Amino acid sequence: MNLSGIVKGILFQIVGSFIGAGIMGGIRALMGLPWKTEPAIVLGGLVGAIAFMVGVGAFKDWWKMALGEEVTEASEVVGKQGLSRYFGFSLDHKVIGIQYGILSMVLLVLGGSLALIFRVELAQSGLQLLNFVQFNTLVGLHGMVLIASILMGIAAMSNYVVPLLIGAEDMAFPRLNAFSFWIAVPASIILMSSMFFGGFETGWTAYPPLSVRGPMGIQMFFLGVFIVGYSSILGALNLIATILTMRTKGMGLFKMPIFAWSVLATSIISLTATQLIGLSFQLVMFERLFGMSFFTPSDGGNPILFQHLFWFYSHPAVYIFVLPGLGIISELLPVFVRKPLFGYKWVAMSSMGIALTGFLVWGHHMFTAGIEEYLRVPFMYSTLLVAVPTGVKFFSWVATIWQGKARFPVPMLFVLGGIIVFLLGGLTGPPNGTVSTDLHLHDTYYIVGHFHNTMFGGFIFPIFAAIYYWYPKITGRRMSETLGKIHFYLMTPSFFLMTFGQMRIGLLGMRRRIADYDPAMGFDFTQLLITIGGYLIAISILVFFYNLIVSAKKGESATGNIWNSRSPEWDILPSPAPVHNYAGIHFNVVGEPYDYGLIGSKYVELAQGIHQREESD
Amino acid sequence: MTKLSPLKRGVVVFLILGVLTAIEYYLGVNDVPTILLWAIAIIKLLLVLQYFMHINRVINPNKGGHE
C-alpha cells in the first residue's frame, strides 16, 4: 500500500506514542513504582515525534550517510509532481515552502478558532460557556498555536522566496530543510494534545510556580513548543547558510533584495535565542518530572530565573515574527510605487539593528515581577532604543511612497494596511516600555491590544500581501482581485474595532487571562464589540481561503512578470516557477535591486552566450 | 606555531592545556579570585577553538581543504 508521507507519519506517531508511554510504564514497573500518566505521556510524546520522522522518511538518507553510503544529490532527486508532492517528504525548497504555508494556515485556523470560542465567553460578564481551566487553556493555546503558525508562516515565505531572490538552486541543506518542516507537524499535534490531558492554567508564558503545580497538559505544551523551537532553530541555520554562501555571482550582500536581509536578521535571533525558551521549558518539565527545584523558592529555586530565560527568547521572538513581514513591506512597496527603496543600506542595517538591540530588552516584561530595582531603567532605555531602527524603516517607507506612481492591487493594499497597523503597534509600545506607565498597564487588555497590533501589522497583513503577490509564481494564476478587496476591506476595519476595544477596556482596568469581569465595570458592550470584530475577521479569512482554493483552478492565467518587478524570480523565471529554479539559466547582477523608474537600468540580466557553453560541456 | 607539523602542534597545545588545567586546579582549591579561573578557562577555550577546531576554516572559507 502506498501511503502518502504524512499519513504514514501520523500512524507511526500514534504507535510510537503508545510504545514510548509503555516503555515509561515498564521502567517504572521494574523500579517497583505504580503507573503515573505524566512521565508516560512525556516520553510517549517524544518517541511519537521521532517515530513520525521515521515514518515520513526523514532519516532514510541520513542513515545511509551515517553508514558511509552514497546518497543522491538533493538537486538530482526526482520528486513527485502534482498535488501529492505536498503531502510527502520532498527536498525541493519550493515544495517545502508551500508545505510550511499549509501548516501555517492550518494552525492559523485552529488558533483563531480557539479565540472565537473564548471570545464568546467574554462577550458578556458572568460565566456562560467555559470553566476557568478551559478558558485558560484556550487562551494559552490561542497564543502558542498562533506563535507556531507565525513561525511556520515566516518559514514558508523565507523558504519559498529567498532562494529564488538570491538566485540559488535550493537551500544550503535540503534534507535538513525538509526535516525542520516535518518535525513541526508532530510538534503541532503534541501542542494541541495538551487540551486532552487536562489543559493548563498559565497562559502561553507558562510561568512557574503555577506551571509546576497545575494540570499535566502543560507537559504536552512544553514538549510541543520545544520541538517547534528546534524546527525554528534548524530552519534559521539553513537560511543563514543559504544567504551567506549561495548567492548568485555578483550579488554582494548590499545588492541582495531587502527581504533576504530581514530574513538574515530574523534567523540570527531564532538560531540563538530560541535555545533559551527551549531550556526554560525543559527545566520546568524536569522540575515536574524529577523534582529538580529550579523554580520553587522553598527549595532554593527562584521563579524569576524562568522569566529571565523565557523572555530572553520571547521578546526577541517578537522581532522574529515581525522582521520578515517588515521585509516584505520594504520589498513590495517599491514595486507598487515605481520608485527606488529609500535608503536601502539603512533599511538593511535597521533589520540587523532591531535584531541585535532585541537581545538587550527582555527585562521590560518583568518590571512588575520583582526584579532588581537597578535593572529597570537600563531595560527601559534599551527598549525605547528599538524605536530608532524601527523608525528608520518607517521613514524609508514614507520617503519611498512620497511622489510615487502608486498602483493599488490587493498586495499593495495589504502592504499599506500593514504599515498603518504596525505604526499603531509601534506607537502603543513605548507606554509599555516605560517603567512608570507599565506599572499601570502591565497585564491589562491594553497589552493585548498592543501586541495584536504588532502581530497583525508585522505578520498577518504582510503575509497576506506576500501570498497575493507570489501566488502567481506558485500556481501560474492570479487570485481574484474582487475577493481580495473584500477580504481587505472587511478585515481591516474589523481589526481596528477589535484592537481599539481591547486597548480601551485595558486602560480602564480589564485584566488579561480572566474569564469573567464585574458587570459594574461597564465593559460588556465593548467586549461584545471585540467579539464581533473577531468574528468579522474570521469571516474575511474564510473569503481569503475560498479565493486561495478557487483561484488555483479558475484564476486568471498569469505567467509573465505581472507586477513589473525587477527581482530575478519575476524578471527571468516564468510562472509557475520551474522545478530546478535557475538550472541552465545564468544571470548577472548588473544594477541596484530597487532602481524603479530609472530609465534603462536593470537589476539582473541574462548572461549572453552561456547557453551554448552549457550544451558543449 | 604555524611552522610546526600538525601532529607536533597538537602535542604542544595539549601540553599547554594540561599545564593550564593544573594551575587552574591549584588556584581553585586555594580560593583565589574567581576572575583568574575565568581567565584561564577562556585561554583554554581559545586554544581549543584555534588549534583543535580550526575556527579559521569557517571564517576564511577560501583556504579550503583539510589541513
Added chain:
Amino acid sequence: MSSINNAIVSYQQKLAINRLGLWLFFASDAFMFGGLLVARFYLLGNKNLNLDQTLGLLVTSILLISSFFMNRAEVMVSEGNHKGFITSLVITILLGISFLVGVVGLEWGSAHFGPGDGAEGAVFYMMTGMHAFHVLTGIIFLSLVLRNGLNKKYTPEKHYAVEASANYWHFVDVVWIIYYPVLYLMGTI
C-alpha cells in the same frame, strides 16, 4: 576535464557550506549551555558545590586527553596514516566512555545530594547531565566514524565526517572547559 574540475570546486564549496552549518549549530548550542550557566550563577551565586575534587580533576583530564587523541586522529587521516587514525580514534572513544562512567557512574553515585535536593542538586545534575548527553551523542558519532573508517571510507582528501565529529568532540570539550571551573572550583563553600 572541466567536469572533474567542477567536481572539485563543488566539493570545496560544499565543504565550506557544511563547515558554516556546523559552526552555526555550535553557536546555537552554546546559547543553551550559556543559559544553564546563567541558571547556576542566578540560583547559587558564589556558592561552591563542595564536590569530590580528585574525581573532578580526573574526569577533566580524561576529557582533555581524549580531545588530544581526537586531534591526532583527524591529523592522521588527513596525512593518510590509516592505522594511526584508527588507533587514535579508538583511544578517543574509550576515553569518552570512561568520562561518562566517571561523571554519571561515580560522581552521580557519590555526590552528597540527589537531583531533588534543592537548587544545588537541580543545577549540578542538569549541567552535568546535559553535558553527558552531548558526550554520549559524540561517542555515537565517533563510533559511526570508526565503523566507516575500518571500511576505508575516508581519504586524505575527503573526510569531512571525521572533521565534523572531531569538531563536535572538541566543542563538547570546550563546554567542559567552562563547566569544570564553574561547577568544581569557583565560589566558597
